[in-house]
Amino acid sequence: MTLAVSETVRALGNRSEEMIRALAEITETEGQITRLFLSPEHKRAAALVSDWMEQAGLTVSHDAIGTVCGILPANRSSSNKTLLIGSHIDTVINAGAYDGPFGVVAGILAVSEIQKRGIELPFALEVLAFGDEEGVRFPSTLLSSSAVAGVAKPEDLEATDADGIRLCDALKDFGGDPAATAKAARDPDSVLGYLEVHIEQGPVLEAERLSVGIVTSIAGANRYRVTLSGMAGHAGTVPMHLRSDALVGAAELICAINQIAHEANDHGVVATVGELSVEPGAVNVIPAEVVLSLDLRAATDEPRHEAARAIKQAADKIAAKHGLSVGFEQYHEVSTCLCADRFQNTAEKAIKSLGLRPLRLMSGAGHDGQAMSQLTDIGMMFVRCQGGISHNPLEYVEPHDMGLAVEALVRWIETIAEEERAKS
Ligand SMILES: [Zn+2]
Known part of the structure; x- marks a missing residue:
């Protein structure tokens, strides 16, 4: 200069x-x-x-x-x-x-x-x-x-x-x-x-x-409310192998979401779970239901859709493993x-x-x-x-x-x- x-x-x-x-x-x-x-x-x-x-x-x-x-x-x-x-x-x-x-x-x-x-x-x-x-x-x-x-x-x-x-x-x-x-x-x-x-x-x-x-x-975005449902139970009486703990499933899903976004980093995929609610939410009760937010963005539309599909597949696997049901409710979508x-x-x-x-x-x-x-x-x-x-x-x-x-x-x-x- x-x-x-x-x-x-x-x-x-x-x-x-x-x-x-x-x-x-x-x-x-x-x-x-x-x-x-x-x-x-x-x-x-x-x-x-x-x-x-x-x-x-x-x-x-x-x-x-x-x-x-x-x-x-x-x-x-x-x-x-x-x-x-x-x-x-x-x-x-x-x-x-x-x-x-x-x-x-x-x-x-x-x-x-x-x-x-x-x-x-x-x-x-x-x-x-x-x-x-x-x-x-x-x-x-x-x-x-x-x-x-x-x-x-x-x-x-x-x-x-x-x-x-x-x-x-x-x-x-x-x-x-x-x-x-x-x-x-x-x-x-x-x-x-x-x-x-x-x-x-x-x-x-x-x-x-x-x-x-x-x-x-300008990145397109999807936002979802993801609900994982299991079974509440007594923290002292239900053995580990007989539990359907929604929060354990949610924890695995959050890690999977993070991993999927990391792997698609080249396409500018970013995924964030910023909200989590746990029911009934007591120290001595196995969590029956977890609702989490998912904000998903990417530089172009296809990698974002691809990441959404991968996250849903991971959620199904995790739900099956822990005896949970899982639902995705999309409440916002903007194209790239x-x-x-x-x-x-x-x-x-x-x-x-x-x-x-x-x-x-x-x-x-x-x-x-x-x-x-x-x-x-x-x-x-x-x-x-x-x-x-x-x-x-x-x-x-x-x-x-x-x-x-x-x-x-x-x-x-x-x-x-x-x-x-x-x-x-
Ligand atoms: Zn501005």
């Missing part, structure tokens, strides 16, 4: 940190960061983002569901398509400062750099600051990006929060227009793609000593969302041009890209976060890594522009 590039990266990193700090100060709870969808704090954050967008030379508007949209028009005589860049400015309760806001900040700074450097693009750029990604206040999630993608459901506006406030009423107070949310939808023909820069929320980049990485897919090859390849060129190793990795967490992929091709870049920690006040990203990510985003957009020009 030349001295001039290092200087630019340093300045972009410092500016990112300043902007992140300014957003972090907008919170409903003193000493924490909490900014829920359509809250007064969300409105103040949206106003601050609008100001920054205007200062960066963007034309700003707010769509009917409260998304802040800043447009940089294309140069004359070029295509009428728009490349969207976005992330979210809502947070979980007692959140970190970077999850979401950094993607918006990176988009604004990249567009500002593109203008400063006189880079001509054959498409328009639009930075989007979504409001409902975390899905904390209302049962809906990804509602803002779903509206832009044209897949939001009208019934989502009828949802209520814990205080009984309807989403559509909160939206009116916010300054949005519940009756016009369909108008937030974009015409797929007008959009070139959607890019998002986001903190990794995991430990892979840190372990690989890399500042940024290229996302291959693939990042477009063209955006992965252009991101790789951009990252290599900075002298960095272009690692590709999957996203185990959900993102706005899942909704946006129903409108257009998506591409995502991850930034290293300390300890892989997120959804936590300890969340931290080095300013240097943020500077590199913004510079990589500028180069990513430039590389996409070169490819578009070569096509026409």
